[in-house]
Amino acid sequence: MPDGQSIGVPILSADGISKSFGSVPVLFSVSMDIRAGEVHALIGENGAGKSTFMKILSGFLQPTSGHIRLDGVDTELPGNGQSEALGIVLIHQELNLAEQMTVEENIFLGREIMSRGVLDRATMRAMVRGYLDDIGLDISPEDRISDLSIAQKQMVEIVKAISRDARVLIMDEPTAVLTEAETELFFAQVRRLKARGTAIVFVSHKLAEVSAISDQVTVLRDGQWIGTHAASDVTPDTMAQMMVGRELSDFYPPMNEVDVDADRVLEVRDLVAPGVHNVSFDLRRGEILGFSGLIGAGRTAVFEAICGLIPRERGAITFDGSSAQFGSVAEARDAGVVYLTKDRKEKGLLLGQKMRPNLSLFALPKFVKGLSVDRKAEDAALERAIRRFDIRARDPNVRVGDLSGGNQQKLLLAKVMECDPRVLIIDEPTRGIDVGTKQQIYHFIAAIAAEGVSVIVVSSEMPEIIGLCHRVVVMREGEITGVVTGDHINETEIVRYAAGLKREHQQ
Amino acid sequence: MTETTMNSAKPSLLRGFDLKAAGPAIALLILCLIGFLLNPAFLSEGNITNLLTRSAFIGIIAVGATFVITAGGIDLSVGSMAAVIAGVMIIVMNSAVDTFGTGVTTVLIGCGCSIILGLGAGLVNGFLTTKGKIEAFIVTLGTMGIYRSLVTYFADGGTLSLNYDIRGVYRPVYYDSFFGLPIPVWVFIVVSIAGWFLLNRTAFGRYCTAIGSNESVAKYSAIKVDRVKTLTYVIQGLCVSLATIIYVPRLGSASSSTGVLWELEAIAAVIIGGTVLKGGYGRIGGTILGALILTTIGNILNFTDMISNYLNGTMQGLIIIVAVWLQRGDWGRNKSAD
Numbered sequence: 001m002p003d004g005q006s007i008g009v010p011i012l013s014a015d016g017i018s019k020s021f022g023s024v025p026v027l028f029s030v031s032m033d034i035r036a037g038e039v040h041a042l043i044g045e046n047g048a049g050k051s052t053f054m055k056i057l058s059g060f061l062q063p064t065s066g067h068i069r070l071d072g073v074d075t076e077l078p079g080n081g082q083s084e085a086l087g088i089v090l091i092h093q094e095l096n097l098a099e100q101m102t103v104e105e106n107i108f109l110g111r112e113i114m115s116r117g118v119l120d121r122a123t124m125r126a127m128v129r130g131y132l133d134d135i136g137l138d139i140s141p142e143d144r145i146s147d148l149s150i151a152q153k154q155m156v157e158i159v160k161a162i163s164r165d166a167r168v169l170i171m172d173e174p175t176a177v178l179t180e181a182e183t184e185l186f187f188a189q190v191r192r193l194k195a196r197g198t199a200i201v202f203v204s205h206k207l208a209e210v211s212a213i214s215d216q217v218t219v220l221r222d223g224q225w226i227g228t229h230a231a232s233d234v235t236p237d238t239m240a241q242m243m244v245g246r247e248l249s250d251f252y253p254p255m256n257e258v259d260v261d262a263d264r265v266l267e268v269r270d271l272v273a274p275g276v277h278n279v280s281f282d283l284r285r286g287e288i289l290g291f292s293g294l295i296g297a298g299r300t301a302v303f304e305a306i307c308g309l310i311p312r313e314r315g316a317i318t319f320d321g322s323s324a325q326f327g328s329v330a331e332a333r334d335a336g337v338v339y340l341t342k343d344r345k346e347k348g349l350l351l352g353q354k355m356r357p358n359l360s361l362f363a364l365p366k367f368v369k370g371l372s373v374d375r376k377a378e379d380a381a382l383e384r385a386i387r388r389f390d391i392r393a394r395d396p397n398v399r400v401g402d403l404s405g406g407n408q409q410k411l412l413l414a415k416v417m418e419c420d421p422r423v424l425i426i427d428e429p430t431r432g433i434d435v436g437t438k439q440q441i442y443h444f445i446a447a448i449a450a451e452g453v454s455v456i457v458v459s460s461e462m463p464e465i466i467g468l469c470h471r472v473v474v475m476r477e478g479e480i481t482g483v484v485t486g487d488h489i490n491e492t493e494i495v496r497y498a499a500g501l502k503r504e505h506q507q
Numbered sequence: 508m509t510e511t512t513m514n515s516a517k518p519s520l521l522r523g524f525d526l527k528a529a530g531p532a533i534a535l536l537i538l539c540l541i542g543f544l545l546n547p548a549f550l551s552e553g554n555i556t557n558l559l560t561r562s563a564f565i566g567i568i569a570v571g572a573t574f575v576i577t578a579g580g581i582d583l584s585v586g587s588m589a590a591v592i593a594g595v596m597i598i599v600m601n602s603a604v605d606t607f608g609t610g611v612t613t614v615l616i617g618c619g620c621s622i623i624l625g626l627g628a629g630l631v632n633g634f635l636t637t638k639g640k641i642e643a644f645i646v647t648l649g650t651m652g653i654y655r656s657l658v659t660y661f662a663d664g665g666t667l668s669l670n671y672d673i674r675g676v677y678r679p680v681y682y683d684s685f686f687g688l689p690i691p692v693w694v695f696i697v698v699s700i701a702g703w704f705l706l707n708r709t710a711f712g713r714y715c716t717a718i719g720s721n722e723s724v725a726k727y728s729a730i731k732v733d734r735v736k737t738l739t740y741v742i743q744g745l746c747v748s749l750a751t752i753i754y755v756p757r758l759g760s761a762s763s764s765t766g767v768l769w770e771l772e773a774i775a776a777v778i779i780g781g782t783v784l785k786g787g788y789g790r791i792g793g794t795i796l797g798a799l800i801l802t803t804i805g806n807i808l809n810f811t812d813m814i815s816n817y818l819n820g821t822m823q824g825l826i827i828i829v830a831v832w833l834q835r836g837d838w839g840r841n842k843s844a845d
Contacts, residue, residue, distance in 0.1 A: 347727045
């Protein structure tokens with residue numbers, strides 16, 4: 001890296017930024033220098049003020065006090081995304097693409113190239129094709145956004161930013177929904193941008209990735225600036241400690257061995273469903289069984305098929321010794337098999353409603369007394385759930401959409417636990433939540449398993465699969481390629497199966 | 508406008524939410540006050556009873572519409588449905604005279620027929636939207652046209668009239684009172700209470716709200732989405748049939764102009780009452796107030812010469828737009844910022 005460049009004037013710098021919403025302060029004098037050709041990671045727990053800070057850096061919010069300098073000059077950034085004209089582009093976590101329009105239309109949205117008063121589609125298409133080839137993304141400019149995978153949509157957002165000659169690219173958890181392979185591809189692109197002199201601000205909860213890609217790391221905690229370090233000087237462990245402010249010992253709960261002769265609670269044989277080919281596995285009582293694999297390997301489909309959320313084509317499912325062909329989620333729930341979705345905002349919780357109706361919704365028949373819903377029982381259940389799962393809300397009447405991601409996830413876990421399941425299937429238990437809450441969720445899962453509930457953890461995060469599970473099933477392209485047990489559970493082994501380099505022949 | 512300024516001080520005590528919930532009630536009180544100031548006879552017992560009776564049709568239908576809308580659907584067919592049910596009821600009762608005479612039995616047969624038709628029509632709307640996976644707007648736009656043309660066809664372009672003798676037997680259902688209140692008002696009250704209980708206190712009501720808020724979440728929470736949605740249309744059909752049962756004895760006839768625009772009045776009552784058009788939040792109490800507000804406007808215009816009665820639609824339209832504008836969440840904040 002050219003030394004002179006990183007010492008020069010930062011493109012964008014925040015100096016003593018404070019922000020209050022009403023009387024509630026959320027940021028206290030935070031400073032950060034963003035330099036050309038540098039990847040600057042911004043880390044902190046949920047609620048540490050990262051999102052607010054990013055919005056201030058990109059002009060979506062104005063600071064209560066402090067200065068933003070662009071190329072060393074005090075600047076008041078224009079709001080509503082108009083900072084893009086200054087080369088500052090924020091890519092939101094919730095992607096900002098028009099779903100029904102094509103890739104090309106999205107990339108040129110609002111600055112279409114015209115020729116003689118009409119859209120010059122040929123030029124735009126050719127330019128988009130160039131960008132896509134550059135990034136190595138195998139989609140067509142004419143593809144509709146709604147037909148793309150989340151990872152591809154993410155890439156389209158980045159292409160959009162590149163096409164706008166972004167000087168500063170601020171990305172809110174870009175890798176949260178990407179698989180490792182996709183993340184690699186994404187990082188390759190980030191390195192290319194960096195080489196071109198783009199400054200990149202990168203928010204992530206995946207500390208290993210932060211280590212891998214960043215040059216600088218800034219840590220926020222409770223709205224305070226904790227420190228900025230060269231990424232080479234800090235390990236993921238020290239980063240986690242700075243974020244949480246305490247030692248993170250016992251990150252994963254101690255593993256209780258499962259009885260060798262524990263009952264087989266769930267047996268699946270030759271399950272075939274859309275995206276699932278001949279999947280067979282067993283689950284024992286009290287076991288935590290991991291499902292690993294790349295995104296799109298069909299893991300979610302397996303469990304949606306078992307729970308009656310998507311149709312099954314073939315296959316035998318035995319639950320507790322008797323055949324269990326659940327035709328609906330309600331049947332599965334009544335039998336004691338519940339599925340906790342990975343998409344807590346779209347499929348998990350009613351964001352516009354309060355905690356109480358959310359908590360009882362899944363297990364509502366249990367709360368019906370006579371003809372009506374027993375509100376006292378609901379209130380009692382909410383009180384219990386708040387205690388058991390340590391849900392922190394400033395008041396119980398808050399809209400669920402206003403809770404932090406971690407608290408939403410805890411509420412979602414409490415919601416499915418209201419059904420008193422015997423088999424709990426958790427898809428991506430810790431997506432987009434902070435280190436401290438992750439640790440709590442791991443301990444909850446272990447405690448649930450210790451009570452005799454069998455837990456299936458579907459996760460794309462290798463460390464949690466390794467740290468939490470007794471056994472790991474690896475899937476690839478709709479099939480199970482291997483099962484790893486005990487001491488053999490390690491990253492290399494799982495990756496080999498997931499990538500198709502190794503495969504077990506099951507019978 | 509004085510009222511709004513007075514109220515803007517209150518939210519800090521009652522929290523902004525209550526103001527929104529109380530909005531329709533305040534609006535109705537203001538309307539009544541205006542009515543009384545324009546003509547004291549507005550508050551006479553006779554006029555109040557008349558007003559309540561007239562509100563009953565739209566009110567009962569609107570209670571059903573509250574379920575459909577809360578669950579994220581819409582039913583445009585209710586006006587035509589009422590017309591076709593009224594028409595078929597009359598045909599059935601007229602032809603039952605030969606066998607069952609002109610007594611209560613014939614009227615009961617007519618009512619039974621009405622209920623079956625209402626449930627059936629609701630079921631058709633429900634099935635087409637859920638199993639047929641066609642948008643509710645399109646389905647009920649279609650059935651609206653079908654029902655409307657059917658009643659025209661049955662009446663051969665004219666009017667279907669109820670047998671004169673049966674009319675005598677059936678008449679009390681609209682015109683008689685019970686404990687000082689006309690029977691239609693009692694039906695309205697019973698339907699409202701049942702509707703309120705169903706929406707606010709039962710699991711079914713919770714499911715409607717959940718589906719209207721987010722259908723995926725409902726599906727993943729073990730709710731049988733298709734069944735619940737279909738049931739909302741069936742409830743709507745039942746409400747329409749009840750409204751028709753008390754409407755037929757009023758005129759004793761049905762024609763292609765029966766129930767015209769009732770669907771819009773019902774939807775308007777629901778929206779004025781604070782139910783969210785895109786679903787997820789429903790208020791039966793608000794719906795009832797909404798129905799009363801709409802009828803009161805027409806009633807006041809009848810009482811005064813200041814505004815032409817022909818502008819009834821204009822006034823209703825204005826009220827709807829203002830109601831929705833007031834319900835927008837940021838209104839309270841803008842006020843306090845001023």
